[in-house]
Amino acid sequence: MGAVAALAVAGGGITAAVASSDGSSGTPSPATESADAGFARDMATHHQQAVEMSYIVRDRTKDEEIRRLAYDIAQTQANQRGMLLGWLDLWELPKVPEGAPMEWMGMGDMPPGKDGALMPGMATNAELTKLRKLDGRAAEVRYLQLMVKHHKGGIHMAEGCVDRCEVKVERRLAQGMVDSQESEIELMTDLLKARGAKR
Known part of the structure; x- marks a missing residue:
């Protein structure tokens, strides 16, 4: 299977040429x-919830800093999710x-996860x-708390791919997720402190 696509991931600075398993x-x-297929499936599911939460809070606050952060997270993770699902298509593997x-x-x-928490x-x-019922600062704080927790779970999974995956471009994507989400956790921790709240 030859190289068939290239996708730039917003915010993460990752451009991946999609080909066969190791990019050749x-x-x-x-x-x-x-691990390559498992990570692609599980992280696609994990990312989908981050996108959902980000769009929820974007509509529940007028704070431009939070709205920008939520938009950036939603766009980055939606793009990465598309890449992961695209690889599964190329590999002709199930997405579920x-x-x-x-x-x-x-x-x-x-x-088993409780009440819909799969991972x-x-x-x-x-x-x-x-979260859908909150507005303003209350929505901001709850979103930031949930997203810090979400990122920690995502980092754990991405580190698992860095250690186990064999597809080079997928390992690079996973390492990019670790780096960007660790940085976002620092930012979100500062935003919580500014609002008098804890992680």
Whole structure:
């Protein structure tokens, strides 16, 4: 399978040429149970919730700093999600895991998530419902708290891909996620402090 696409990821500074498993021709695609496929599926799901939360808070506050942050997170993670799902298409692999989330990290036996929280860091359905009902500073604080937790779970997963994935371009994307989300956690911690709240 030759190179078929290139996508620039907003905010992360990552441009990835999509090809076969290691970015060169003639290399077999990852297997469905591989870390490469597992990360692509699970992180696509994880990112989707971050996009959802970001658009919720963007509509619940007039604070330009929070709205900018939420927009940047939504755009970056939507673009990265598209890249991950695109790779699964290229590899002709299912986008929905056949087993439990995080099996590729050796975490398939972890207890089922509560109330819609499928993976570490993900918000529950109740937390999302509450976020939708808040306005102004209360919405900002809750969003920042949920997103710090969400990023920590995402960093853990991305570090798992850096250690386990075999596709070079996917490892680079995962490392970019670690770097950018660690930076965003620092920013969000400062924003919480400015609002008299804790992480």
